[in-house]
Amino acid sequence: MAEGLPAGAVVNLRTPVLWSGRNGGFGDAKNLDRPGMPEMKQTLKIATRARIEMVDITADVQKTVDRQGITEGLCVVCVPHTTAGVTINENADPDVQDDILGHLTSLVPRRDAFRHGEGNSDAHIKVSLTGSSETVIVERGRLVLGTWQSIFFCEFDGPRKRKCHVTVLGR
Amino acid sequence: MAEGLPAGAVVNLRTPVLWSGRNGGFGDAKNLDRPGMPEMKQTLKIATRARIEMVDITADVQKTVDRQGITEGLCVVCVPHTTAGVTINENADPDVQDDILGHLTSLVPRRDAFRHGEGNSDAHIKVSLTGSSETVIVERGRLVLGTWQSIFFCEFDGPRKRKCHVTVLGR
Amino acid sequence: MAEGLPAGAVVNLRTPVLWSGRNGGFGDAKNLDRPGMPEMKQTLKIATRARIEMVDITADVQKTVDRQGITEGLCVVCVPHTTAGVTINENADPDVQDDILGHLTSLVPRRDAFRHGEGNSDAHIKVSLTGSSETVIVERGRLVLGTWQSIFFCEFDGPRKRKCHVTVLGR
Numbered sequence: 001m002a003e004g005l006p007a008g009a010v011v012n013l014r015t016p017v018l019w020s021g022r023n024g025g026f027g028d029a030k031n032l033d034r035p036g037m038p039e040m041k042q043t044l045k046i047a048t049r050a051r052i053e054m055v056d057i058t059a060d061v062q063k064t065v066d067r068q069g070i071t072e073g074l075c076v077v078c079v080p081h082t083t084a085g086v087t088i089n090e091n092a093d094p095d096v097q098d099d100i101l102g103h104l105t106s107l108v109p110r111r112d113a114f115r116h117g118e119g120n121s122d123a124h125i126k127v128s129l130t131g132s133s134e135t136v137i138v139e140r141g142r143l144v145l146g147t148w149q150s151i152f153f154c155e156f157d158g159p160r161k162r163k164c165h166v167t168v169l170g171r
Numbered sequence: 172m173a174e175g176l177p178a179g180a181v182v183n184l185r186t187p188v189l190w191s192g193r194n195g196g197f198g199d200a201k202n203l204d205r206p207g208m209p210e211m212k213q214t215l216k217i218a219t220r221a222r223i224e225m226v227d228i229t230a231d232v233q234k235t236v237d238r239q240g241i242t243e244g245l246c247v248v249c250v251p252h253t254t255a256g257v258t259i260n261e262n263a264d265p266d267v268q269d270d271i272l273g274h275l276t277s278l279v280p281r282r283d284a285f286r287h288g289e290g291n292s293d294a295h296i297k298v299s300l301t302g303s304s305e306t307v308i309v310e311r312g313r314l315v316l317g318t319w320q321s322i323f324f325c326e327f328d329g330p331r332k333r334k335c336h337v338t339v340l341g342r
Numbered sequence: 343m344a345e346g347l348p349a350g351a352v353v354n355l356r357t358p359v360l361w362s363g364r365n366g367g368f369g370d371a372k373n374l375d376r377p378g379m380p381e382m383k384q385t386l387k388i389a390t391r392a393r394i395e396m397v398d399i400t401a402d403v404q405k406t407v408d409r410q411g412i413t414e415g416l417c418v419v420c421v422p423h424t425t426a427g428v429t430i431n432e433n434a435d436p437d438v439q440d441d442i443l444g445h446l447t448s449l450v451p452r453r454d455a456f457r458h459g460e461g462n463s464d465a466h467i468k469v470s471l472t473g474s475s476e477t478v479i480v481e482r483g484r485l486v487l488g489t490w491q492s493i494f495f496c497e498f499d500g501p502r503k504r505k506c507h508v509t510v511l512g513r
Contacts, residue, residue, distance in 0.1 A: 029286050030179060040414045040512070041481050072211045074247055074340055076416055080478050080488030082432040088303040089295055090253040099285045099292040100299055107449060110382060114441045118499070121441035124431055128442055132430040133477050135304045136506055137338045139212050144336060146251030149303070165486060167479045170211070170340060245418055245511055259464055259474040261424040266457035267466050274450060274467050306475050308420050308509045309385050315507060317422030322473070326472045340511060341382070 041167045042067065048158035052105065054087070054097045055153040057164060061136075064141055064166040071141040073170010078133045080165060083123035083157035085130040091150030104129070123156035130154050138170060212338045213238065219329035223276065225258070225268045226324040228335060232307075233314055235337040239336060242312040244341010249304045254294035254328035256301040262321030275300070294327035301325050309341060374427070376442035382420075383509045384409065390500035394447065396429070396439045399506060404485055406508040413483040415512010420475045422507060425465035425499035427472040433492030444505040472496050480512060 042064045046055055057077075065075055079086050090096040104126055114121035134151060137144040145151075153164055189269055228248075229315045238248055250257050259268040275297055285292035305322060308315040316322075324335055365416075382408045388397055397484035407417055421428050432438040446468055476493060479486040487493075495506055 008474075009498070036312070041479050041486060074245075074338065074477065076477050078486065080491060082430075082438075082488065082490045088253075088298055093289075094289055095286040096253075096292060099287050100296050103279060103285075103292075103296050104299075108445060114436040114445075116435055116441050117437070118435075121438060121445075123331045124438050125442050125445050127399065128429040128431055128446075128472050130299055131302060131473060135249070135477055136305055137212050137246050137247065137336055144212060144249065144251065146253065146334075148252060148253045163488075165479055167416065169316050179383055216464055226480075245509065246417075258470040260470055264460075266459070267424075267463060269457045270458050270463040271470055274463075277468075278449060285379050301470055306418050306420070307384050308418065308507055313382060315420065315422065317424065317505075319424045320422060322439060323352075 018038055018093060040068070040164050040169070044153075044164040046162045046164060048084075048152055048155035048160055050152075050155065051158050052101050053155040053158060054089075055068060055100060055155065056091055056150045057153045058091070058143070058145070058150045061151055061166055065138055065141065065143060065168050068168040069107065070130070070168045070170045072109050073168060075136045075138050075143060075168045076133060077136070078150060078162065078165045078167070079127075079153065080163055082127060084134055084160075084162055085127040085154040085156065086134045086164070087130045087152050088136075088145070088149050089152060089155055090132055090148045097152070116151055120157045125155045138168060175184060182268060184204050207290040210338070211239070212336050215324075215335040217333045217335060219239065219324075219326035219331055219333060221326065222329050223272050224299050224326040224329060225260075225272060226326065227262055227321045227323045229262070229314070229316070232257045232322055232337055236309055236312065236314060236339050239308060239339040241339045241341045244309050244339060246309050246314060246337065246339045248307070249336045249338070251300075253298060253332055254271045254291055255331075255333055256303055256327065256334070257289040258301045258323050258325055259305055259307075260323060261317070261319045263319055266271065268323070274312075291328045297325070297327045312334060314330055370512075382410070382511070383507050386495075386506040388495055388504045388506060390426075390495075390497035390498065390502055390504060393500050395497040395500060396443060397497065398433055398492045398494050400433070400485070400487070400492045401421050403493055403508055407480055407483065407510050410510040412480060412510045412512045415480050415510060417478045417480050417485060417508065417510045418475060419478070419493060420507045420509070421469075421495065422505055424469060425462055426502075426504055427469040427474055427496040427498065428476045428506070429472045429494050429496055430476055430478075430487070430491050432490045433493060434490055439494070463498045466476060468496070468498045480510060490492065 044060050106127045108122045110122040215231050278295045279293045333337040386402050450464045450467045452464045
């Protein structure tokens, strides 16, 4: 399951890194398997840089909404991993992210008492606490988020190369 | 970010207070910006009365479903704040709400060890635990909830004047 | 609220038990109340076997998607109980489920300090932590889940006979 960062990967703090797949940053956007068919799901590719980290993916999720051309509806962000999740929280002060991750770690420390042999049970538990998906309203083509809200991909067992699916439903 | 309750606000225990915006309780229902266009999103306005509180908004969410005229589909409740969330839990015995809030506070106490300067990191963390949105099935025009379920707006850093968006998708 | 298992119920570990209602495993599939009308919501019936347990319902949710005939869209799983929830996590190693449930119990122990008289406040709190619903993308008629992901019905106050609603929206 574990994938390391490719050598030479440029990873900026607080900036999501879209690792290059066959279609670039968006894995399924071109729908190579079924040419001519629109694809409802698009896949962000994110290279995380630490074991535990919150990566702001709001701008990339908005780009997906832009591509789908749906102006009124719902946008769903789904993380297909069991040691990474997604949450919506404050983007203004990075200290908030540190406090969230620090407190989550104090609630669910990485320790030896767990039975699962891979040593990452804490990450699985954190996922069930934060959740694997988020739903955001889309209005006039824009994600409806509060002033201080961002969508964060939550890495709990990195660094890894990760995926994050985005689907927009509406009109 | 913080907004106090207006002087003289009438706030009943266990009763949501819809503060009056330009359109009354529902901020966007009339869609003043684009007359003639239906608006998928409606916005509840809630005045909370304590720092931490669960406000039952089920009846108001149902009213939004009624207005939309959609009988089969999904209703999504999104909180556009980072120190308030939403959860679905028991509405029968108010002690359950006290137990939930009390235990959440014991898991995430308000203390000085957090880095975020505003002193409300505990509220941010509680939001990532309970979540910022809830999705409820709509059938025959009614929210599909269990006998004991209500939708609760979760205030974690009040009292404040809050918003809560509701969108219904379906047929 | 509490319902015991019927005598003689056959309950296998790690296998969901669909208890027989009037329509068999899927309560509303035939829409007896409105013949001829398609029903968007279908209801799984699950007999849990322990007080706290994660039941893998992925195959049954996929069957619901198959029945609906929707190939591109969203599948929403909603639990209509206040002492049971739903989460997505690893299905490969059962130790992960034990670690999740064990740690949740250490975070929210069943104890006497709660005010709610039924003695199951811990279950209510666990529901607000894991959530009452999950949203999964549907593509080409299949639930879009990662290699290690399964959808788990989370029993926190069993054993009981439970329901779980599934709705698919899309095209």
